[in-house]
Structure formats: structure tokens, C-alpha cells
Amino acid sequence: MLNLFFPEKTTVIVGLEIGTTKVAAVVGEVTEAGGVNVTGIGQCPSRGVRKGEVVNADLAAEDVRNAIVEAEKSANVEIASVYLSVTGGHLTSLNTHGVFTATSDDHEISPPDVTEVLANAKVFSRPSENTVLHAIRQHFTLNGQAGITDPVGMLGGKLELDMHVVHGVTTRLQNPVRVVKGLNLEVEELVFSGLASSLALLDNEQKQMGVLVVDFGAGTTEYVVYADGVIKHTGILAVGGDHVTNDLSYGLRKVSPARAEQLKREHGAATIEGAAGQTLTLTSENGFDDRRVNLEHLRRIMVARLEETFQLIDDDIGEQGFHEQLRAGVCLCGGGARIRGIDQLAESVFGLPTTLGRANAVGGLRSATDDPELATAVGLVKYGAIRQKAQPQGGLVGKLRNLAGSLGIF
Amino acid sequence: MTSTENTPAATPVKKQLTIKVFGVGGCGGNVVSHISRAGFADVQLIVLNTDSQALAQCPLPYKFNLGLGLNGGLGAGGDPERGRAAAEEDEARLRELCTGVDLVFICAGLGGGTGTGAGPVLARVAKACGALSLAFVTLPFECEGPKRMKQARLGLEEFKAAADGVICLPNQKVFKLIDENTSVIETFATTNDLLAQGVRGLWQLVTRPGFINLDFADLCAVVRNRHSESSFASAEATGPHRAKEVVEKLLANPLLDGGAALGEADALLVSLMGGSGLTMAEVSRVMEQINRHAENAHLIMGAAIEESLGDRLTVTLVASRQPVNPPAAPKAPEAEVPEPESTPRAGTGFDLLGAAIASKPVPRASALKSEASQAPAVLTEVAPDAALSAPMAVSRSWRSRKKAKVAHPELGLETVTTGPFQQSEPTRHNGVNLDVPTFVRRGLVMN
Numbered sequence: 001m002l003n004l005f006f007p008e009k010t011t012v013i014v015g016l017e018i019g020t021t022k023v024a025a026v027v028g029e030v031t032e033a034g035g036v037n038v039t040g041i042g043q044c045p046s047r048g049v050r051k052g053e054v055v056n057a058d059l060a061a062e063d064v065r066n067a068i069v070e071a072e073k074s075a076n077v078e079i080a081s082v083y084l085s086v087t088g089g090h091l092t093s094l095n096t097h098g099v100f101t102a103t104s105d106d107h108e109i110s111p112p113d114v115t116e117v118l119a120n121a122k123v124f125s126r127p128s129e130n131t132v133l134h135a136i137r138q139h140f141t142l143n144g145q146a147g148i149t150d151p152v153g154m155l156g157g158k159l160e161l162d163m164h165v166v167h168g169v170t171t172r173l174q175n176p177v178r179v180v181k182g183l184n185l186e187v188e189e190l191v192f193s194g195l196a197s198s199l200a201l202l203d204n205e206q207k208q209m210g211v212l213v214v215d216f217g218a219g220t221t222e223y224v225v226y227a228d229g230v231i232k233h234t235g236i237l238a239v240g241g242d243h244v245t246n247d248l249s250y251g252l253r254k255v256s257p258a259r260a261e262q263l264k265r266e267h268g269a270a271t272i273e274g275a276a277g278q279t280l281t282l283t284s285e286n287g288f289d290d291r292r293v294n295l296e297h298l299r300r301i302m303v304a305r306l307e308e309t310f311q312l313i314d315d316d317i318g319e320q321g322f323h324e325q326l327r328a329g330v331c332l333c334g335g336g337a338r339i340r341g342i343d344q345l346a347e348s349v350f351g352l353p354t355t356l357g358r359a360n361a362v363g364g365l366r367s368a369t370d371d372p373e374l375a376t377a378v379g380l381v382k383y384g385a386i387r388q389k390a391q392p393q394g395g396l397v398g399k400l401r402n403l404a405g406s407l408g409i410f
Numbered sequence: 411m412t413s414t415e416n417t418p419a420a421t422p423v424k425k426q427l428t429i430k431v432f433g434v435g436g437c438g439g440n441v442v443s444h445i446s447r448a449g450f451a452d453v454q455l456i457v458l459n460t461d462s463q464a465l466a467q468c469p470l471p472y473k474f475n476l477g478l479g480l481n482g483g484l485g486a487g488g489d490p491e492r493g494r495a496a497a498e499e500d501e502a503r504l505r506e507l508c509t510g511v512d513l514v515f516i517c518a519g520l521g522g523g524t525g526t527g528a529g530p531v532l533a534r535v536a537k538a539c540g541a542l543s544l545a546f547v548t549l550p551f552e553c554e555g556p557k558r559m560k561q562a563r564l565g566l567e568e569f570k571a572a573a574d575g576v577i578c579l580p581n582q583k584v585f586k587l588i589d590e591n592t593s594v595i596e597t598f599a600t601t602n603d604l605l606a607q608g609v610r611g612l613w614q615l616v617t618r619p620g621f622i623n624l625d626f627a628d629l630c631a632v633v634r635n636r637h638s639e640s641s642f643a644s645a646e647a648t649g650p651h652r653a654k655e656v657v658e659k660l661l662a663n664p665l666l667d668g669g670a671a672l673g674e675a676d677a678l679l680v681s682l683m684g685g686s687g688l689t690m691a692e693v694s695r696v697m698e699q700i701n702r703h704a705e706n707a708h709l710i711m712g713a714a715i716e717e718s719l720g721d722r723l724t725v726t727l728v729a730s731r732q733p734v735n736p737p738a739a740p741k742a743p744e745a746e747v748p749e750p751e752s753t754p755r756a757g758t759g760f761d762l763l764g765a766a767i768a769s770k771p772v773p774r775a776s777a778l779k780s781e782a783s784q785a786p787a788v789l790t791e792v793a794p795d796a797a798l799s800a801p802m803a804v805s806r807s808w809r810s811r812k813k814a815k816v817a818h819p820e821l822g823l824e825t826v827t828t829g830p831f832q833q834s835e836p837t838r839h840n841g842v843n844l845d846v847p848t849f850v851r852r853g854l855v856m857n
Contacts, residue, residue, distance in 0.1 A: 250850070
């Protein structure tokens with residue numbers, strides 16, 4: 001890791017998202033006060049990705065190179081390593097539980113005990129082809145006392161730990177890594193893109209109150225539930241803006257996908273109000289009036305898809321009983337957050353106040369932090385900053401924090 | 411001789427529901443034995459067979475040898491005609507068995523002689539006696555040869571005409587439930603078990619006092635005189651998320667074609683059972699999910715507590731679809747029709763329906779004509795099966811839908827495009843392919 005070799009040097013942190021419609025590289029630096037500043041952005045339309053996963057490595061590599069070169073120019077740095085986001089329908093998440101029992105109750109919890117309980121919590125049944133992407137500590141419970149963040153030095157005989165684990169198919173996780181490594185770039189770490197987005201958008205207060213982050217991307221939709229300051233649940237649906245486009249392309253009687261995408265951006269909205277009886281006249285390539293499209297149908301098709309997607313998420317979090325805990329409501333990001341009226345639709349489906357997310361957790365270039373589509377890449381920088389802050393601590397505690405992947409900071 | 415006379419005489423009218431389960435033929439006998447092992451209380455299990463040797467091997471107390479005078483207890487030899495003749499010979503005896511019974515379950519394996527021939531006779535007799543007759547039948551494996559399959563299909567038609575409802579399990583679908591190493595015995599045990607589950611689920615639905623109660627009248631309302639054929643599936647789950655898992659398992663069941671059967675069903679029976687820990691929230695969660703998949707269906711459900719289940723939650727589901735054409739009069743098997751159907755059609759939710767249509771082109775066409783005379787534009791819209799026989803209509807289908815303004819759930823004729831996603835792995839969620847446009851799945855009409 002870079003930081004181990006040059007511990008004194010301030011490093012640039014680069015977040016790279018290989019998305020379904022665009023590849024985005026965001027360059028950031030850690031300020032002396034410990035904040036994160038975005039100093040450069042590079043973007044390139046993505047061609048080799050479908051539903052969040054690389055399907056054409058050559059095209060993807062070309063797009064990544066373009067984005068990285070642009071980011072290097074923009075921030076005036078040389079990029080050697082990146083934090084890479086991954087997504088895809090193969091990712092699954094679950095909450096696990098680990099237990100450590102000491103010989104007697106007046107046992108002082110020592111760091112090795114914590115290591116053991118961490119190891120125990122990571123033992124769960126998963127398919128052999130899967131690897132763990134994240135194992136995120138939630139809370140310790142010591143002799144029945146819940147909600148402890150750091151048990152070292154406390155007395156107790158039974159230490160328990162709840163953990164949130166995200167795992168996915170190894171080979172599919174490795175595909176984007178291979179693309180990046182093929183360009184002579186190091187991958188510092190793989191990060192679940194929903195997690196990255198939530199880091200960019202949320203402050204600690206929101207995490208404490210409980211919030212649902214929905215990253216409505218082009219190929220996939222990720223969602224993350226925070227409550228009591230920790231990640232309680234994550235999920236992914238391989239449904240996104242491309243599906244909306246395809247629905248329109250089919251439903252408006254064979255409008256070409258490119259035209260459907262354009263219609264979606266220009267006339268789409270997540271409501272059918274005000275669309276009744278209106279028609280749009282499409283002009284052909286040659287500038288002649290080509291055909292007419294009913295605006296109400298366009299909207300109804302969009303609303304059906306968006307509503308369904310939210311409903312699926314709502315069902316999932318409702319099943320886990322998180323509705324009561326989301327006092328800070330819902331936070332939307334990703335390209336889907338640009339759809340007009342999407343916040344009202346989300347509000348009505350989830351029954352929770354909904355805001356369009358902006359990257360509050362970082363400073364720097366406004367064009368990066370205000371853009372909902374860049375939330376993941378910006379969040380990756382934030383993630384990198386948190387990880388690198390944890391590393392130079394050294395000693396046992398520092399190592400432990402690294403092991404846990406993420407301490408109470410999340 | 412193994413024929414026994416110890417079947418109690420028909421009881422006079424009484425308040426409690428009388429249910430009899432008949433196993434007809436070899437397969438039927440096995441299923442009924444299986445049911446008896448599963449522990450059914452207050453249900454009388456009766457085995458009917460033409461083969462006295464098979465009867466002798468059956469451990470159940472109530473059995474009856476059909477057609478002793480005709481076949482001499484040597485079986486029907488795989489000939490449905492002989493099975494039917496044997497049953498008709500003993501019709502008086504069958505009538506006696508069915509008198510005063512409210513609900514008759516008939517279990518039979520189609521394709522052979524006794525089950526295929528005698529079963530429909532029994533169904534007809536039971537109906538004549540005023541009982542609600544439900545048949546649980548299996549279709550043979552494809553490897554058993556086309557002749558048996560043809561006999562089975564004809565038998566199924568007869569069953570549909572004679573019984574109030576037919577629940578059919580094509581053995582071929584069982585292949586999806588077993589793996590390479592499953593032995594023959596286990597395979598047949600699986601099919602027996604599936605049929606037993608079906609009988610058990612329905613039986614529990616009507617007899618067990620549940621906290622959401624269903625009675626016999628409810629069942630009659632959905633089933634009687636429908637002459638429909640149905641799919642059924644059941645699933646079981648334990649653990650904290652059992653309500654979710656049980657539905658997922660149910661939808662993954664090949665017998666429901668990955669949930670497609672639900673969307674096409676117009677009547678649905680759902681029986682939930684759990685230990686005393688079953689919560690209302692779980693019931694509503696399960697039903698909510700099932701409802702979402704079967705929006706057009708008349709749904710009846712029951713939920714009951716069965717202490718012995720402990721932590722487990724079982725759901726048994728019977729999805730029935732109205733036959734598109736009125737069934738032919740009983741006793742009119744279309745023996746002259748050749749059987750062109752050899753493999754189940756992939757597109758339709760019910761393979762059987764496809765088969766039924768294929769073997770009955772004449773009433774089908776007349777049904778089409780009558781519909782067409784009412785609304786000419788609907789002609790191409792009736793069903794994908796209809797359009798398959800009239801390929802010219804396919805290209806005009808969109809326009810005709812627009813004119814007719816009918817919301818039709820079946821869009822089989824237009825290849826519903828998943829566009830750019832065709833190459834990639836489909837996004838499946840509870841058996842629904844999310845790549846297919848939402849408005850198509852919901853049947854919204856863009857006129």
C-alpha cells in the first residue's frame with residue numbers, strides 16, 4: 001500500500017467508478033484538518049459495461065484510460081492507484097453474529113479477544129465461489145449490554161459482535177480489477193458502490209438518525225440502510241435507467257433506444273400530472289416531422305418502472321423492519337435522481353421524507369460534489385481517506401481497525 | 411382374493427364433512443399408501459385396482475377389486491377401455507361407496523389402463539352422487555413412450571369432463587426437482603409425495619379450523635363445474651425470514667413454471683400452515699406476495715395451526731385456469747383426434763392447456779368463431795395458442811389491441827423485447843423477469 005511506503009507524504013486519493021453509462025475518476029486530497037477536497041474529475045462515456053458489470057474488457061479499458069487521463073489533467077497529478085467501486089446483481093449481503101466467551105465474567109476484554117470475535121463473525125455459510133467484499137462492524141454486545149463501539153478494557157465474560165457482510169462472486173469481482181490493472185494502475189481496494197455513494201452523501205447525524213440511500217444508476221440500483229450510526233442493510237437490484245429507456249423504446253412503439261434515451265432525459269418525469277392529452281412531435285434526422293408520441297404514455301411507462309423499483313426496495317427494507325428506524329428519511333443519488341418529480345414519487349412509495357443527495361461529506365470542486373451521478377466516485381475518495389487515516393496509527397489498535405474494514409466512522 | 415367387503419356402508423346425512431380419497435390403479439394405490447403414512451385423520455382411503463396382485467401388496471385396509479368378472483383380477487393390461495369396462499361393471503358398487511360423501515379425491519396415474527379408464531368413471535359416479543370430485547393425476551414421463559402419453563392425454567380430457575377439477579402433475583416436470591443421482595424409487599416417491607401434498611393441502615384447507623377459515627362451500631364456489639385443470643405446488647421454510655423464503659421457494663417451483671402459472675391463474679387456493687408461532691404478519695406477508703403475482707385471480711385462502719409443524723411454515727397452492735373452451739360432454743372422448751403434441755410448449759404457463767387444445771381443434775375453432783363474431787378485432791388477441799395457428803395475424807397484433815382495448819395479460823405473440831439486456835443475465839426477482847417492461851407485466855394498455 002502506498003501509505004506504508006511513504007507514510008509522511010500527503011497522498012492523492014483517486015476514486016474510479018466503471019459505471020454502465022459512464023466511467024468517472026475523481027481525484028481528492030486530505031486536508032490538514034482531516035477533511036476531503038475534490039481536486040479533479042475525469043469522465044468518459046462507458047461502452048463495455050452492462051448492468052454494472054464489465055462485459056467487454058477492451059472497450060472498458062479504453063474508457064477507463066480516457067477518464068483517468070482527463071482526471072490527471074484536471075487535477076494536475078499522476079495517478080498510480082485507485083479505489084475501485086464494484087456492483088452487480090451477484091452481490092449479496094447479510095448480517096452475521098460472532099460470539100467470544102471467556103472463562104469467567106471478570107475478564108478484561110483484550111485486543112486478541114476482539115480479534116477472535118471478529119473472526120467468529122466472519123464464519124458464515126456462503127457459496128464457495130464467493131468472496132467477502134466488506135465485513136463491516138456494527139455493534140459489540142458485552143454480557144447483554146448492547147451498543148458498545150469499543151469493548152477493549154471493559155469487563156465481561158461474553159462478547160458478541162454484529163457484522164454486516166457483503167459478498168459476491170469472485171470471478172465477477174475480479175473482472176473490473178483486471179481491466180484497471182491492465183492499464184498499470186494499482187487497485188487499492190474494492191468498494192461496494194452503494195457504500196461509497198452513502199459515504200459521500202451522509203453526515204454522522206443522518207447515519208445516527210437512520211437513513212435509506214438509494215443510488216439509482218443506469219444499470220443497477222443500490223440501496224443502503226443506516227441506523228444507529230452503522231450499516232444495517234444493503235441491497236442491489238440489477239434494474240436502472242437503462243430499463244426505463246428500454247421500456248420507453250418498446251412501449252412507445254419501437255422508438256429507437258437512442259431516441260428513447262433522449263425522450264427520457266428531455267420529457268421524462270416521475271409523475272403523470274400535467275401530461276394528459278399532450279403529444280410530442282419527433283423530428284427525423286432530416287429535420288422533418290416524423291411521428292407523434294403521447295406524453296402521457298411516456299410518463300406512465302416511466303412511472304410504472306420507477307414505482308416498481310422503489311416498491312421492491314420498500315418491500316425488502318420493510319421485511320427487515322427498518323421503516324421505523326429511518327428518521328432521516330430517504331436520500332436519492334445516481335443518474336435517476338435527475339428525473340423530475342422522483343423525490344415525490346419516492347416519498348409516496350416509501351412514506352418517508354425524501355431528499356436529493358448532494359455530496360455533503362466532501363469539499364472542493366462544486367461540479368463534482370453537486371452532481372448526483374458522481375456520488376459513487378466522490379464517495380470512493382472519502383472511503384480512501386478514511387482508510388488511510390486508519391492506517392498510520394500503527395500498533396495493535398491500528399491493525400485491528402484495518403481488519404475490521406471500518407470502525408465506528410461509518 | 412383380496413377384494414374386501416369391509417368398506418363401511420354409506421352413512422346417512424351428517425354434519426361433519428365426509429371425505430374419501432380414492433386411489434385408482436397402481437399409481438393411485440401408491441399415492442394413497444403414501445398419504446396414509448403421512449397421517450390423515452378422519453379421511454377414508456380406498457384403493458381401487460383391477461390387478462389383485464397389486465391390491466394384495468397394498469397395506470391399506472379398504473380396497474376393492476374392480477372388474478373381477480371381466481378381467482379375473484389380472485389387471486387392465488394398459489388398456490383404458492378395459493379399465494373403463496371394469497369400472498362400469500362395478501358401477502353400482504362405486505355408487506355405494508360415493509353415496510353421502512361430500513368430497514371425493516381421486517388419485518390416479520394416467521397412461522395405463524386402470525387409472526386412465528376407471529378413474530373418469532369413478533369421477534362421474536361421484537359427481538352423480540352429489541359429491542365434489544377432485545382428481546389428482548400424473549402424466550407419464552416422456553420416456554415411457556408416445557402411446558402412453560397419448561392415452562394419458564385422452565384420459566386427462568375425460569377426467570376434465572367428468573370431475574369438477576383436475577390437478578395434474580406431469581412427471582416430466584419432476585425431472586427439474588431431482589438430480590442425476592436420484593434413484594427410480596426416490597423419483598416416484600417424489601411424485602407420490604407431491605400428489606399427497608396436494609391432497610393434504612386441500613384437505614386441510616377444508617377440514618382444519620383455521621384462524622382464517624375456509625369451508626367446503628368456499629371450495630365448491632371456486633371449483634364446482636369448472637372442469638378446469640390446475641397446477642399445484644407446495645413449499646416449506648423455517649427460520650426468521652420464512653415468510654419470504656417460502657414464497658421464493660414456491661415461485662421457484664418448476665411445477666408453477668417459475669411463477670408464470672400464477673399470473674395466468676384465475677382461481678387460486680392457498681393453504682398456509684404453521685406451528686403455534688405463526689404470526690398474522692407472516693400470513694399477510696405471504697399473501698401479499700402471492701396476490702401481487704396473481705392479480706387477476708379469484709383467491710381463496712386458509713391459514714391453520716398444526717402443532718406438529720413446529721417452526722416450519724408450509725404453503726400449498728393450487729392455481730387453476732378457466733378452460734378457454736367449454737368442456738365436451740362427458741363420455742365423448744375424441745379418440746379420432748391424432749396427437750401431434752409431443753413436447754410441452756415452452757411459452758404457455760400450462761403445458762397441459764397446450765396439449766388440451768392440440769387434441770381438440772374442433773371445439774376450439776368454434777369457440778373462436780363465436781368470439782370473433784362478437785368482436786372481430788379481438789380475433790388475433792384470444793390467446794397465443796390461437797395466433798400460433800394463424801401466423802399471419804401476428805404482425806397486426808399491436809394495432810388490433812389498440813382497437814379492441816382489451817387488457818390482455820398474454821403477450822406471447824410479440825416477442826417482448828428485453829432489448830439491450832437480451833445478451834446479459836436476466837434480472838430475476840421472485841420469479842419475475844424485471845428486464846421485461848413493467849407496464850407490460852402489469853398489463854397497462856397504451857392506447
